[in-house]
Amino acid sequence: MSRAFVNEDTAAEQANTPVERQISDQPNYVTAAGLDQLQAKISELQRQHSAESARRDDADKQRLADLERDLRYYNQRVQSAHVVAPATSTQKVQIGSWVTFADDSGNEQRVQLVGEDQADAGQGLINWGSPLGRALLGAQQGDEVLWFRPAGDLQVEIIRIDPA
Numbered sequence: 001m002s003r004a005f006v007n008e009d010t011a012a013e014q015a016n017t018p019v020e021r022q023i024s025d026q027p028n029y030v031t032a033a034g035l036d037q038l039q040a041k042i043s044e045l046q047r048q049h050s051a052e053s054a055r056r057d058d059a060d061k062q063r064l065a066d067l068e069r070d071l072r073y074y075n076q077r078v079q080s081a082h083v084v085a086p087a088t089s090t091q092k093v094q095i096g097s098w099v100t101f102a103d104d105s106g107n108e109q110r111v112q113l114v115g116e117d118q119a120d121a122g123q124g125l126i127n128w129g130s131p132l133g134r135a136l137l138g139a140q141q142g143d144e145v146l147w148f149r150p151a152g153d154l155q156v157e158i159i160r161i162d163p164a
Contacts, residue, residue: 018065020073021073023077029082029095030083030084031084037118038074041074049064086163090162092139092161094137095113096112096113097113097162097164099139100161101158101159102159109124111126113127114126114128116128131149139158144156
């Protein structure tokens, strides 16, 4: 069949359909603060969607489609969320723990293990399922763990564990 007979309306419609956000396969463990952030994100997206819809004929159809896609994603994340109990241990790393660790050169870093959607490396919030998160999770103060990194594996020592 010649490409000349392809339905142009269908092709244009598919070009305007946003790509769905991927949901990871790992369990959706979240801190209470992480769940609050997800719910706040849904509220903000609903507000934006209502404001855009109120424009009726002048509404940006692509913007509405993007907002609807994001609402589907965040609603699914809230529905699949498993809120973890607040981290209380100073001896064992849990989701929600603040962890100070050092490499062989004595360079220290402090991070908190959080859920996937709450992660923000710039703020020291690390996804518990990331390579660093998996290396730290369950470790105890004084343990040395191997952090598998693309730049090369790094042995780190757990210096301090603080509850959330």
